[in-house]
Amino acid sequence: MEPINLYDFESRAESTVPHNVWDYISRGSQDGIALKRNRSMLESILLRPRFLRDVRKRNLSTTILGEPIKFPIMIAPASRQTMVHPDGEIATARAAAASGTIMGLSTSSTKSIEEVAQAASGPLWFQLFHCGKEETTSLVRRAEDSGYKAICLTVDTPIPSDKEMDIRNSWQTPPEAYPGNFLYKITSKTPSNLDSGISEGHHMRPPTIPLTFEQLPWLKSLTRLPIVIKGIRTAEDAALCVKYDIDGIVVSNHGGRQIDCTLSSIETLPEVVTAVDGKAEIYFDSGIRRGSDVLKALALGAKGVFIGRPIFWGLAVNGQAGVEKVLDILYRELDLVMAYCGFTSVDQIDDGILHLPLEMEYxxxxxxxxxxxxxxxxxxxxxxxxxxxxxxxxxLGIEKQ
Ligand SMILES: Cc1cc2nc3c(=O)[nH]c(=O)nc-3n(C[C@H](O)[C@H](O)[C@H](O)COP(=O)(O)O)c2cc1C
Structure with missing residues (x-):
């Protein structure tokens, strides 16, 4: 039988990819507390459905930084997609375009910025790990020249965070998944420390150098594209993003992959929304597996959501068609739950339909x-x-910074 939900995709994908690749994709950092909490807190938010409304015609479309998309579900940047399918990010980009949504391309993608732009007919964002002034300038220019619509700077990985299972598996990026944006740099002279990392985002590309808030104006000066910051989890950092005139924020705990023992991502969304107060668009990721999860994030103030691991599941099961199916399932589930909550368009969604667990109430x-x-x-x-x-x-203590 065809997969009918994302968990069906997950279990099929698990049986098709090598166990060490599966561990790399699916595990969280250390004890996986943040990873599990991403799901458990989303599940603990319940809905208060509303009836006796005419919901026969529904429209899920929205705009993200002015870009129209068919539904508020986007593809998170995720590295090395050829680990699970030879077409990797090319298949994902085609699926995003066919489904009418945005794809984020990782700095550590296997297919290069230019290859993906050429294959994609839909909107793309370029996710940036800062790799030093020279390299970052070049990446940002390449993305802008290739027609990407935004630069999405990931800030929640200041230093590599090795996953314990990857250490046990002696994980190395398989050669077919080497980062495409830096391939030309791998030579016999490449320092071995760039070639032997076990952490995501650290293989054979210059190591990530954490940017500081004070350097954001420099990043902005490189490009006309909007800047989105990915990985913000507190009101304080969100308010600083606003101070530095950032266009968008992805509230994310990186799918629980970087630092353990944090709040779940959904728990941090309300404080970021309060601090930003409409001055930047806010998006959400980490743990989205059902259309109802999307509704919950939108009700708490997100303009759209991203999915990460489910993209690998779709790719592993059936390449481009698999990713399209994953997106289609989420689209249908969101459509259904909107109708049951009395909504006919995404801008009607508000937090009145949520029953929050006590720990999120205040x-x-x-x-x-x-x-x-x-x-x-x-x-x-x-x-x-x-x-x-x-x-x-x-x-928020902003003036003290
Ligand atoms: C295998 C894998 C690789 C990832 N690579 C990146 C990356 O290169 N850059 C980045 O900003 N986020 C990366 N992420 C995090 C995703 O963008 C996203 O935040 C996360 O997967 C969302 O959680 P979810 O997997 O529960 O949907 C990666 C996630 C996975 C699972």
């Missing part, structure tokens, strides 16, 4: 509640925008 950070209170006062016209902004920024 923020653990007292000033988040205070900012929400101020936002209410501003909405009622009781304080000015300037007053609201300056109090919000002082509560």
């Amino acid at each position: 923020s653990r950070i007292p000033y988040i509640e205070e900012i929400r209170g101020l936002a209410d006062l501003h909405a009622k016209g009781l304080i000015s925008r300037n007053e609201f902004d300056s109090k919000r920024e002082s509560l």
Whole structure:
């Protein structure tokens, strides 16, 4: 029988790829606490369906940084996709275009920026790991010249985070999955420390150098493209992104792959939404497996979501067609759950349909509640925008940075 949900894809994919590749894709860091919590917290948010509404005609389309897409589900940047299918990112890009959505291409992709741009007829984002001024400048220019629509800087991997199972498996990137953007750099003179990492994003490409907030204006000066920051998890960092005039934020814990023992990604979404207060678009990833998960993220303030591991599952099972099917399943599930919640378009979705678990009902950070209170006062016209902004920024400690 054809897979009918993403878990069917997961179990089929597991039986088709070598166990060490499977471990590399599916595991989380250390004890997998953040990885498991991504799912358990999404599952603990329940829905309050609404009826007696005419929901026969539904429209799931939206815009992301002005780009129209057919539904608010996008493809997260993920490295080395030829590990599970020879066409790798080319197949994924074609599936994204056929499905009407955006694909993020990783700095560590197997297929290069240019190859993917040539194969894709839909919108692409380029995900950037900062690799030093010279290399980053070149990557950003290549992406802009190839027609990518945004630069998505991943910030939640300041140093490599080796997964324990990869150490046990003596994991090495298989030659067919070497990063395509840097292949020309692999020579007999390539220093061995660039060729033997076991962490994602660290194979045979210059190591990631963490950027600082103060360097964001430099990054922005390289390109006319919008800048999206991926991996933000706190109100404080989100407010700083706004201060540095960032266009979008992906609230993400990297699918639980980098640092363990954090909150789940969905738990961090509300505080980021509060801190940003509409000044940048907010997207969400980590743990999306059902259309209802998408609805929950949108209800908490995300403009769209990304999926990571399910792309590998679709690719492993059936290449481009598999990725299209994964996206189609999520599209249909979102469509169904929207109808049951009384929505006919994604911009109607609000948090009134959510029943939050107690631990998400109130923020653990007292000033988040205070900012929400101020936002209410501003909405009622009781304080000015300037007053609201300056109090919000002082509560978030922005001026101290
Ligand atoms: C095998 C694998 C490779 C990844 N590579 C990258 C990467 O190169 N850059 C990046 O920003 N995120 C990377 N990610 C993280 C995804 O972009 C995304 O944040 C995460 O997979 C979302 O969680 P999910 O897998 O539960 O959907 C990777 C994820 C996986 C599973």
